[in-house]
Amino acid sequence: MATDRSALSRRxxxxxxxxxxxxEATAQDVLEQIADPPGYSAVRALLRILETKGHVRHRQxxxxxxxxxxxxxxxxxxxxxxxxxxxFFDGSAGAAAAALLDLSRDDLTDDExxxxxxxxxxxxxxxxx
Numbered sequence: 017m018a019t020d021r022s023a024l025s026r027r028x029x030x031x032x033x034x035x036x037x038x039x040e041a042t043a044q045d046v047l048e049q050i051a052d053p054p055g056y057s058a059v060r061a062l063l064r065i066l067e068t069k070g071h072v073r074h075r076q077x078x079x080x081x082x083x084x085x086x087x088x089x090x091x092x093x094x095x096x097x098x099x100x101x102x103x104f105f106d107g108s109a110g111a112a113a114a115a116l117l118d119l120s121r122d123d124l125t126d127d128e129x130x131x132x133x134x135x136x137x138x139x140x141x142x143x144x145x
Contacts, residue, residue, distance in 0.1 A: 034050060040083060041082070042081065
């Protein structure tokens with residue numbers, strides 16, 4: 017089975033989260049955003065890997081490299097969610113949605129529940145009110 021060059025490790029996801037949060041970031045900026053961070057050299061190595069995978073690009077600002085994401089956060093989120101559904105829910109969006117609802121049933125607001133109900137109606141071909 018071929019490996020997915022775009023798949024991210026836990027640390028790579030943490031770094032991408034930091035870069036998305038800041039908009040652009042140096043290795044030091046990333047270190048300051050990550051809980052229990054690896055060493056500076058490890059962050060730099062991971063940033064190079066992310067650049068090789070095509071997730072970030074850099075520009076030079078004096079001696080520092082400043083990294084920015086190459087993919088909008090929404091597109092990256094959608095890709096990660098598709099991978100999660102394939103990996104943990106055998107490709108079933110319904111099973112994934114049910115698991116999410118079960119995990120957060122006490123935290124959903126009336127507005128969120130109404131939005132979910134409307135999405136279900138749309139998926140069934142019904143009309144939205």
